[in-house]
Amino acid sequence: MITIDLNGKTALVTGSSQGIGQACAMVLARAGASVALAARNEENLDRTASEIIAAGGRVELLAGDLTAEGQTERVVEETCARFGGIDFFVSAAGVSRRTDPIVTTDEDTDLAIDLKLRAAIRVTKAVIPQMRKRGGGAIVYFSGLSHVHTSEFHGSGCIPNAGLAAYKHQLARRLAPENIRVNLINPGTTDTPRYVRQTTRIAEITNRTYEEVDAERRAELPMNRLTRAEDCANAALFLVSDLASNVTGESINVDGGRCDVVRA
Numbered sequence: 045m046i047t048i049d050l051n052g053k054t055a056l057v058t059g060s061s062q063g064i065g066q067a068c069a070m071v072l073a074r075a076g077a078s079v080a081l082a083a084r085n086e087e088n089l090d091r092t093a094s095e096i097i098a099a100g101g102r103v104e105l106l107a108g109d110l111t112a113e114g115q116t117e118r119v120v121e122e123t124c125a126r127f128g129g130i131d132f133f134v135s136a137a138g139v140s141r142r143t144d145p146i147v148t149t150d151e152d153t154d155l156a157i158d159l160k161l162r163a164a165i166r167v168t169k170a171v172i173p174q175m176r177k178r179g180g181g182a183i184v185y186f187s188g189l190s191h192v193h194t195s196e197f198h199g200s201g202c203i204p205n206a207g208l209a210a211y212k213h214q215l216a217r218r219l220a221p222e223n224i225r226v227n228l229i230n231p232g233t234t235d236t237p238r239y240v241r242q243t244t245r246i247a248e249i250t251n252r253t254y255e256e257v258d259a260e261r262r263a264e265l266p267m268n269r270l271t272r273a274e275d276c277a278n279a280a281l282f283l284v285s286d287l288a289s290n291v292t293g294e295s296i297n298v299d300g301g302r303c304d305v306v307r308a
């Protein structure tokens with residue numbers, strides 16, 4: 045029987061108060077890793093932490109806005125202070141406000157880039173020295189395919205995805221000799237609070253009802269179901285584990301076949 049045992053390992057998971065990041069934190073903790081949770085909503089973080097503790101896991105809760113000055117460094121320092129180092133960084137923090145690309149504002153663009161791209165790069169730079177001390181590590185970015193497989197209302201949300209795909213390639217090459225692997229997951233249309241927000245927003249922009257847009261989005265899914273946050277988390281578990289010890293610079297689409305011809 046193949047098992048993934050992450051006992052003795054530590055993961056920092058951003059965007060872990062809900063959705064995909066939360067599922068990643070739960071799955072990694074279930075596999076034995078100590079997990080540091082970073083996001084803003086303390087109530088949601090508390091709930092996630094309680095579930096991990098109830099299941100016998102070890103968790104540190106780091107509430108804060110990752111776009112604020114000094115926060116990215118703080119979450120890395122505090123994770124190391126609590127658990128003695130970092131082996132895995134899973135970046136699932138992201139915001140995207142669906143807009144018409146010709147009316148998208150500087151504020152929308154800054155918000156999308158500051159969190160999903162700039163904060164992810166800052167955390168990455170802070171975790172690399174820690175991974176070097178451990179003799180290796182694994183980084184997983186949750187990105188998305190909206191920069192290559194798009195609809196007309198992604199607005200600025202697609203920009204950090206292009207940036208992360210480019211950065212991941214370069215970083216993977218740079219860090220491969222040091223046994224630090226860097227991979228990226230493109231979630232499909234995933235059943236998280238973001239799905240409801242986006243469906244509501246598309247309905248507003250296109251003057252339709254939520255139900256109409258929801259039905260249209262679901263009709264595009266070859267496996268006839270939304271991707272589950274756990275589907276994405278299981279892919280992250282594989283990528284950080286020794287089962288993927290020779291996998292770096294890769295992108296995995298977890299989308300039920302929706303973007304089967306696109307990899308980025």
Ligand SMILES: NC(=O)c1ccc[n+]([C@@H]2O[C@H](COP(=O)([O-])OP(=O)(O)OC[C@H]3O[C@@H](n4cnc5c(N)ncnc54)[C@H](OP(=O)(O)O)[C@@H]3O)[C@@H](O)[C@H]2O)c1
Nearest residue numbers: 059061062063064083084085109110137138188234236238
């Ligand atoms: N769901 C999908 O269909 C889908 C598809 C393609 C790509 N993705 C990407 O996958 C990632 C995760 O998506 P998701 O569906 O899980 O999104 P989600 O449900 O909206 O969760 C986003 C997470 O980011 C955190 N976050 C937002 N702003 C933050 C800030 N300023 N500082 C720290 N944390 C912040 C949120 O927590 P707080 O509000 O507590 O801060 C939350 O934990 C995102 O990058 C998203 O773009 C998702």
